[in-house]
Amino acid sequence: MITFARQFQKEAARITRDLQHRLLIQRALKKYETACDAEKSKFQSWEGARQSAAEIKWDAVNHLDAYLTEFAHKIEARGTKVHWAGAAEQAREIILRIVCEKNARSIIKSKVMTGEEIHLNEALEKAGYDVVESDLGEYIVQLRHEAPYHFVFPAMHLSRGEISDLFRRELGTVPTDSTEELTMIVRRVMRSKYITADIGISGANFAIAETGMISITENEGNARLTCALPKVHIALLGIEKVLPRLEDLALFLPMLATAGAGQSLTCYNSLYGGPRRPGESDGPEEFHVVLLDNKRTHLLADAEQRDALHCIRCGACLNVCPIYKNIGGHAYGTTYQGPIGSVITPHLRGLQDWKHLSGASSLCGACTEVCPVKIDIHHHLLQNRRKTIAEKPVWLEKLGFRLFAFVINRPALYALAKPVARFGQAFHPLIQGTRLDPARTWTQSRELPKIAPQTFKEYWRTRK
Amino acid sequence: MNGREAILGRIREALTVATPAPGTPSHDGDRAAVQSHLEISDWLPAVDESFDGMSALFRANSAELRTDFFLLNNPEELVLELTALRDAQG
Numbered sequence: 001m002i003t004f005a006r007q008f009q010k011e012a013a014r015i016t017r018d019l020q021h022r023l024l025i026q027r028a029l030k031k032y033e034t035a036c037d038a039e040k041s042k043f044q045s046w047e048g049a050r051q052s053a054a055e056i057k058w059d060a061v062n063h064l065d066a067y068l069t070e071f072a073h074k075i076e077a078r079g080t081k082v083h084w085a086g087a088a089e090q091a092r093e094i095i096l097r098i099v100c101e102k103n104a105r106s107i108i109k110s111k112v113m114t115g116e117e118i119h120l121n122e123a124l125e126k127a128g129y130d131v132v133e134s135d136l137g138e139y140i141v142q143l144r145h146e147a148p149y150h151f152v153f154p155a156m157h158l159s160r161g162e163i164s165d166l167f168r169r170e171l172g173t174v175p176t177d178s179t180e181e182l183t184m185i186v187r188r189v190m191r192s193k194y195i196t197a198d199i200g201i202s203g204a205n206f207a208i209a210e211t212g213m214i215s216i217t218e219n220e221g222n223a224r225l226t227c228a229l230p231k232v233h234i235a236l237l238g239i240e241k242v243l244p245r246l247e248d249l250a251l252f253l254p255m256l257a258t259a260g261a262g263q264s265l266t267c268y269n270s271l272y273g274g275p276r277r278p279g280e281s282d283g284p285e286e287f288h289v290v291l292l293d294n295k296r297t298h299l300l301a302d303a304e305q306r307d308a309l310h311c312i313r314c315g316a317c318l319n320v321c322p323i324y325k326n327i328g329g330h331a332y333g334t335t336y337q338g339p340i341g342s343v344i345t346p347h348l349r350g351l352q353d354w355k356h357l358s359g360a361s362s363l364c365g366a367c368t369e370v371c372p373v374k375i376d377i378h379h380h381l382l383q384n385r386r387k388t389i390a391e392k393p394v395w396l397e398k399l400g401f402r403l404f405a406f407v408i409n410r411p412a413l414y415a416l417a418k419p420v421a422r423f424g425q426a427f428h429p430l431i432q433g434t435r436l437d438p439a440r441t442w443t444q445s446r447e448l449p450k451i452a453p454q455t456f457k458e459y460w461r462t463r464k
Numbered sequence: 465m466n467g468r469e470a471i472l473g474r475i476r477e478a479l480t481v482a483t484p485a486p487g488t489p490s491h492d493g494d495r496a497a498v499q500s501h502l503e504i505s506d507w508l509p510a511v512d513e514s515f516d517g518m519s520a521l522f523r524a525n526s527a528e529l530r531t532d533f534f535l536l537n538n539p540e541e542l543v544l545e546l547t548a549l550r551d552a553q554g
Contacts, residue, residue, distance in 0.1 A: 042509040049507035054486040062483060065475045072468070084467035239471065251504045264509070264525060293471045301478035307486075374486055 004333060005356035011331040012360070013445075021157065025328060028156050029319050035262025036316075042264065053255055054374035057310035060209075060242050064300065067209040067242045068291065074212025078274030080287045088118035091292050095120065095201070095234055096127055098288055102232050104129065104198035108190075110216070110223035111135045112203035113313060114236045114292055116148065117335045117348075120201070132193050134222035136186050143170045149329035150337065151315035152260045157328055190222065200230035200284065204237040205312070206252060207289075210245045213273040214289065217253055217266045224270055233284035235272070238292050240300075240309040252312065259372040260314035299347045305380050308343050310373040317367035317377055323360050332357065339367035343380040351388055358384035422451050 015021060040046045060067055072082045085091035091114075099107065107129050109115065121142075124131045133142045137154035141147065143166055148154030155163070160177050167173045173185050202223055204214035214235050216223045227233050243252065249269075257263040276283035299309055318324045318338030329337040334345045334354070342357035358381040367377040389397075407413050428448060431437045439448055454462070465473070512518060519535055526533035536542050 043507055044510055045507045049504075051487060052504055052507060058483075058485050062479065062485075065472050065479065068475070069472065082468075084471050086467055086470055090467065239475070247504070251508065254508060264528070267529065291471070293474065297471065297474035297478050300475060301481070303481040303483045306483050 004353050007333055008331060008356055008360070011333070012327040015328050015331050016326050021328065022326060024159060025157060026325055028153070029325060032262050032319055036258060036319075037262075039258040039262055039264055043258075049251060049255055050372055050374050053251055053372055054307075054310065056243065056248050056251070057312075057373050058307070060244055061240060061300070061306060061309045063244075064239065064242065067244055068239060070209040071207050071212055071242055072289075072291070074209070075214075075273060075289060076212075078212065079277075080212075080274045080289055083288060083290045085290055085292045085294070088292075088294050091118045091236065091290055091294070092120060092123045094288075094290055095236070096123060098232065098234060099124065099127075099129060099199055102198060102286075104232070106193070106197045107131045107199045107201060108193050108197035108226050108230065109133050109138075109201045110203070110218070110226040111138055111154075112201060112236055113148075113151065113335060114203055114238055115201065117294065118236075118292070120236070132190075132197075134190055134193070134220075134226050135218075136183060136220055136222075139186055139190075140166065143167075147330065147335070150318060151313050153315070157330075190225075194225045194229045197226075197230045199232045199234060200226040200228075201234045201236065202227050204235050204241055205256065206249065207237060207242045208244075208246050208249070208271070209242055211271075211273065213246075213271045215243075215249055215253075215269070215271050217256060217269050219261070219263075219267045221268050224268055227270070227272055227284070228282050231284055232286045232288070233272070233275075234288045234290060236290045236292060238294070239296055240311075255372045256312055256314050259316040259370070295348045299344065302347070304383055305343065305347070307373075307375050308340065308347075308377075308380055310375055311340050311344070312373060314372060316370045316372060320366040320370050322362055322364065322366070327360075332360075339377045339381065340371075340375065343375075343377055343384065346384055346388075351384070352392055355384065355388040358382070358388070418451070418455060422453075425451055 043049055076082055083094045085094055107124060109121075109131060111133075112120070115121065121131050121133075133139045135154070137156075138148060140155040140158065140163055141149065149157045158166075160179060160182065163182055164173075164175045164177065167182065167185055168175050171185065171189065176182060202216060205217045206215040207213075208215060214237065216227070218224070227235075243249070253269055254265055257266045272287070275285055275287040296309060300306055313336075315338070317340050318329070321339050324338045332338070332341055332345075334341050334349075334357070336344055339361065342360060345357055346354040361378065361381045363378050363381065365378045368375070368379070371377060407417055425448070428437070428439075432443050432448075433440055437443060442448060511521060523533045523535070534545055536545060
C-alpha cells in the first residue's frame with residue numbers, strides 16, 4: 001500500500017519539475033500579492049486589525065461552548081433546525097437523511113470546504129443524487145473530477161485555454177480565450193440548475209452567536225442563489241466558525257477579502273438567519289445548519305496549538321509559502337493545503353499518517369507573518385514534528401542522534417571523525433544516488449555540502 | 465447523550481486548560497479584560513465623516529468594482545435616470 005507520505009513525495013517531485021505549472025501559479029500569486037499589498041495599505045493599521053482579529057477569535061474559541069449554544073439557540077428560535085455532527089460520517093448521514101426525506105433529486109452547492117472535508121459529493125453521488133457546484137472555480141474542478149487546488153482559487157492551476165478545452169469537451173461549447181465568455185458559459189448552465197435544484201448546500205464563513213445567523217462572503221452571487229432559490233437550504237460548517245458579535249463582521253469581512261483575494265470587500269456579503277417567514281417572497285422553506293466537530297475538539301484540547309482553530313480560511317499563508325508555490329495544492333492530498341493545512345490535517349486525520357506535512361516547510365515564517373488572525377503557523381509545524389517523535393520515535397533517527405551526541409561529547413573522537421569524513425567524501429561521487437549512498441534522499445536532487453578543508457581551530461592556528 | 469451534548473461536553477473538557485490571550489503573557493481568560501481595548505474602527509480604512517467624503521469614497525469604490533454610481537438629488541431625477549437606464553439596457 002502506498003502511504004500518504006510516499007504519494008506526497010512522488011507528486012511533489014513530479015509537479016516541481018513542471019516549469020509551466022510553476023510559472024502559472026507564480027504569475028497568479030504575483031497579481032494577488034500586488035492587490036493585497038495595495039488593500040492592506042488602505043487600513044489605518046493592518047497590524048492593529050490583525051491583533052484585534054486575533055483577540056476576537058481567541059475569545060470565540062476559548063468560550064466556544066457558550067457562543068455555540070447562543071448561536072444554536074438564536075437560530076433555532078427562527079425555525080432553523082440545528083444538527084450536531086461529531087464526525088464526518090455523522091454529517092454525511094444527517095445530510096443524506098434530509099435529502100432523502102425531501103425526495104430530492106437535484107442538489108446545488110456553493111463553496112463548502114467542510115463538504116470536501118467529509119467527502120460529501122462522493123456520498124451524495126453514490127446515493128444517486130445529481131450534485132453540481134455553482135462556484136465557477138469549483139464547477140471547473142468538478143468537471144475535471146479533481147479536488148480544489150486552493151481555498152480561495154480552486155482552479156488557479158488552469159489556464160484559460162485549458163478551461164476552454166474542458167468546456168468544449170464537457171459542455172460542447174465553442175472555444176474561447178475570453179474570461180467573460182467562459183464565465184457566461186457557466187452562468188447559462190447554472191441558471192437552469194438553480195431553478196430545478198431541490199436542495200441548496202452552502203458552507204459559512206462565520207456564525208454569529210449574538211444574532212444566530214451565518215455569514216457568507218463571495219464574489220459571484222452563486223451562494224446567494226444557492227441559499228435562496230431551492231426549497232431546502234443546508235449549511236454545513238465547522239464549530240470553530242463562530243464569532244461573538246455581529247459588529248465583529250465589520251473587521252472580519254474586509255480582512256478576509258483583503259487577505260484572501262486582495263479586495264476591499266467581496267461583492268456579495270449575506271447573512272442567513274432562518275427559513276422564509278410568512279409574508280416573505282423568497283428564501284428556503286426549510287433551513288438546516290449542520291455543526292461539524294470532526295476532531296476539531298482534539299485540536300481545541302491542545303492548548304499549545306488551539307489557535308490553529310482561529311483560521312478563517314483566507315489562504316494567505318498558501319500564497320506566500322515557498323513550498324506551496326512550487327508543489328501546488330494537489331500534491332498535499334488534503335482538503336486544507338499549504339502551511340495551515342499542514343498544521344491542522346495531522347490533528348484531523350491522524351498525526352502519524354500525515355506527519356510528513358510538517359516536514360514540508362522551510363520554516364521561513366512567511367505564513368505566520370501574513371496570517372490575518374496571527375496564528376503562529378510555523379511554530380505549530382515544529383510542534384507537530386516534536387509531537388510525532390514523542391508519540392512514535394524513529395529508531396534510526398534516535399540512533400543517529402545518540403551517535404552524534406556520543407561523538408560530539410568526546411573531543412578526541414570528534415577530531416578523528418573530521419579527517420574520516422573528508423576521506424569518505426572524496427569517494428562519495430562513486431556511490432552518489434545509488435542504494436549504497438546513505439545520503440541518497442538528499443543527493444537525488446541536491447549536492448551534498450562539502451566539508452570545509454579546515455576547521456575553525458585549524459584556521460586559527462595557521463592565522464598566527 | 466445526543467450529538468449536541470457530546471460535542472459541548474468535549475468542548476468544555478478541552479477548555480479546562482486555559483490559553484493566554486494574544487499579546488498577553490498571563491493565562492487569565494477574562495473576556496472583559498481582553499476586549500476592553502478593541503477599537504475596530506481605529507484599524508479599518510479611514511472614512512470621512514462628512515456626506516461628501518463618504519459619497520466620494522463610495523464613488524471611488526464603485527469604480528473599482530466596475531459599478532456605475534449615480535448620486536441623485538430628488539425622486540424626479542431618479543425617475544429620469546431609471547427610465548434612461550431602461551431605454552439603454554432594453
